[in-house]
Amino acid sequence: AYIGSTNRRQCSRTRCELLSVCRMARTGRVVLVTGANSGVGLALCERLLSDDAQLQLCLACRNEQKAAAARQSLLISHPKAHVSLIRLDVGSMRSVLRAAEEIRQRYNRLDYLYLNAGIMPSPQVDLRAFYKGLFSGKAIHMFSTGEGLLTQKDSVTADGLQQVFATNLFGHFLLVRELEPLLCQPGHSSQVIWTSSSNARRSTFSLDDLQHKQGVEPYSSSKYASDLLSLALNRHYNSQGLYSSVICPGLVMTNLTYGILPSFIWTLIMPIMWLIRIFTNTFTLTPYNGAEALFWLFKQKPESLDPMVKYHSLTSGLGNNYTRTRKMEIDDTTSAALYENLLEMEKMVRKKLKDGDVEHAK
Ligand SMILES: NC(=O)C1=CN([C@@H]2O[C@H](COP(=O)(O)OP(=O)(O)OC[C@H]3O[C@@H](n4cnc5c(N)ncnc54)[C@H](OP(=O)(O)O)[C@@H]3O)[C@@H](O)[C@H]2O)C=CC1
Numbered sequence: 001a002y003i004g005s006t007n008r009r010q011c012s013r014t015r016c017e018l019l020s021v022c023r024m025a026r027t028g029r030v031v032l033v034t035g036a037n038s039g040v041g042l043a044l045c046e047r048l049l050s051d052d053a054q055l056q057l058c059l060a061c062r063n064e065q066k067a068a069a070a071r072q073s074l075l076i077s078h079p080k081a082h083v084s085l086i087r088l089d090v091g092s093m094r095s096v097l098r099a100a101e102e103i104r105q106r107y108n109r110l111d112y113l114y115l116n117a118g119i120m121p122s123p124q125v126d127l128r129a130f131y132k133g134l135f136s137g138k139a140i141h142m143f144s145t146g147e148g149l150l151t152q153k154d155s156v157t158a159d160g161l162q163q164v165f166a167t168n169l170f171g172h173f174l175l176v177r178e179l180e181p182l183l184c185q186p187g188h189s190s191q192v193i194w195t196s197s198s199n200a201r202r203s204t205f206s207l208d209d210l211q212h213k214q215g216v217e218p219y220s221s222s223k224y225a226s227d228l229l230s231l232a233l234n235r236h237y238n239s240q241g242l243y244s245s246v247i248c249p250g251l252v253m254t255n256l257t258y259g260i261l262p263s264f265i266w267t268l269i270m271p272i273m274w275l276i277r278i279f280t281n282t283f284t285l286t287p288y289n290g291a292e293a294l295f296w297l298f299k300q301k302p303e304s305l306d307p308m309v310k311y312h313s314l315t316s317g318l319g320n321n322y323t324r325t326r327k328m329e330i331d332d333t334t335s336a337a338l339y340e341n342l343l344e345m346e347k348m349v350r351k352k353l354k355d356g357d358v359e360h361a362k
């Protein structure tokens with residue numbers, strides 16, 4: 001019933017309207033966005049619909065109510081848009097497999113897959129590092145990347161995976177693998193676009209501890225892993241028409257960032273944040289601005305994209321948005337090794353889920 005809410009609306013339409021919807025559905029580009037019910041993901045959806053009214057947009061979210069509210073808000077500004085919902089908890093591998101099956105049944109191709117859902121659970125600001133950073137001569141770098149400032153408390157999911165790794169990376173990896181038949185269509189190219197971060201740091205990632213069980217910066221590690229994985233996807237799938245890119249939305253005020261400090265502190269420092277924006281173009285601050293690079297990529301020929309760079313959403317002091325590339329600190333050897341490890345992990349997870357089903361049936 002959840003995923004069929006578009007259909008319910010259509011039932012009440014005339015036959016003629018229905019036929020035109022079906023005709024459009026056959027021609028419009030298909031875009032799926034994970035974590036589309038708030039923040040950068042929702043702002044991206046707004047921008048995509050403003051650009052292309054024929055789009056078939058699918059919001060993949062874990063929370064039914066929030067997803068329905070997001071769809072409603074999109075339909076208020078774009079009443080004729082084709083917006084459907086799919087339930088997807090990207091941190092649960094069973095949910096990923098179920099959602100992918102539903103997507104394969106619903107669409108015969110996928111043009112854009114935005115892997116945007118992400119978490120940073122129980123973030124803690126290291127105040128000592130913050131004060132040190134302020135007077136280190138690298139304050140602007142610290143403000144634009146949050147490097148070394150944030151630690152998080154991770155947990156373990158029902159699949160036995162680290163939650164941050166499962167949500168920010170592995171669930172999305174499994175989704176891409178499952179949607180391969182829709183993404184890799186002969187004579188047709190598709191884009192996979194990861195919402196990574198400039199917080200991604202090589203030193204927080206280790207091939208010996210992919211899930212970052214040992215460390216306290218799982219967010220940074222998972223984002224660095226997404227940069228590596230995007231490169232590996234390009235190496236494996238470009239010949240089949242699939243192109244992968246990573247972006248950083250800059251510092252955006254969303255549920256994720258509001259979770260970092262108590263709300264009264266945000267209220268107090270907000271004027272300072274707007275001031276800092278004069279010195280660093282990475283303080284995009286609004287979800288609309290943060291979605292700039294995601295939207296920019298939507299307009300690009302995928303063949304023209306560089307797999308070694310990250311696309312950054314930037315906003316000038318005067319409030320103008322633009323996208324700039326920065327070379328990532330990644331290499332093919334580590335990227336290939338990560339990919340092999342993820343394939344191994346995928347096998348294990350699939351087996352575990354299958355064995356679980358058999359146990360359950362007994
Ligand atoms: N805000 C910032 O400054 C920056 C953000 N980013 C990245 O941007 C992306 C979007 O975050 P942002 O808009 O800021 O924050 P929000 O918290 O507003 O958005 C995150 C979205 O991801 C969804 N999500 C989280 N976990 C899951 C899950 N298990 N399954 C499905 N959906 C899930 C959330 O759904 P729900 O509402 O149900 O929790 C929400 O819709 C993230 O990947 C984040 O890491 C990167 C750099 C900077």
Ligand SMILES: CC(C)CCC[C@@H](C)[C@H]1CC[C@H]2C3=C(CC[C@]12C)[C@@]1(C)CCC(=O)[C@@H](C)[C@@H]1CC3
Nearest residue numbers: 125142143144145146149197198199250251260
């Ligand atoms: C008065 C307070 C002690 C001031 C603390 C400021 C910090 C909370 C921010 C300074 C730079 C910010 C930042 C992020 C979060 C909040 C800060 C650390 C991010 C890490 C959020 C998520 C991302 O992915 C990054 C790109 C952000 C970079 C900057």
